[in-house]
Amino acid sequence: MLSINKLTLPKNKNISVSFRVWFFAGNEKFLGKGRVELLQKIEKFGSISSAAKDMKMSYRQAWQMISEINEHSELPLVEKKLGGKSGGGATLTDAGKKAISTFKEFEKKVADFIQEESKKIKI
């Protein structure tokens, strides 16, 4: 006779996989999902403080991240603009835009690969 346990249905018919990737420059973290999001928001708002606020982090934290990013890049990814009526702001450089697209494209390739491979998982 089957015990009640044997009658429960398999729960794990489908396993899905989530992932994160990080770009490193040498031993130092260069870009990850959070940093890329910050860069995207700087591009959107043209301001580090607005981007920081939108990400619920302090200006100090955001600036710290940007310094680390810039430090590990041949060319700066973010540039501060001084003066002007609006009291300055920040822009993404061409290198910054390229870094975002490179990261996003890489992430997409990994996502596609994982999606295909995860169909084969049987546990």
Place this chain on the structure above:
Amino acid sequence: MLSINKLTLPKNKNISVSFRVWFFAGNEKFLGKGRVELLQKIEKFGSISSAAKDMKMSYRQAWQMISEINEHSELPLVEKKLGGKSGGGATLTDAGKKAISTFKEFEKKVADFIQEESKKIKI
């Protein structure tokens, strides 16, 4: 004339990529690097408390993780052994061994893919 900044060497000639993957059962986390490590240590030590100690977590935390793992699996991955001279212990079931190897193989495939793809990154 070149400024001193322009003379600094490119820092980012090589970008390396690190990653993490997680197996989900529905919306619930099923396996990740940490959980797999715990399962491997249970297999090694034959004991949840020894495995927990080696991972610097409490027995309670370890048991909580195992309960969650078992809960989302058709078959339990870890079984407690009761009694005996040693006062019981825990073993990995065949399903547990298979889950570890499935996760490890998947991780390896992703690592190989990322290693190849990361050679193409230019920032």
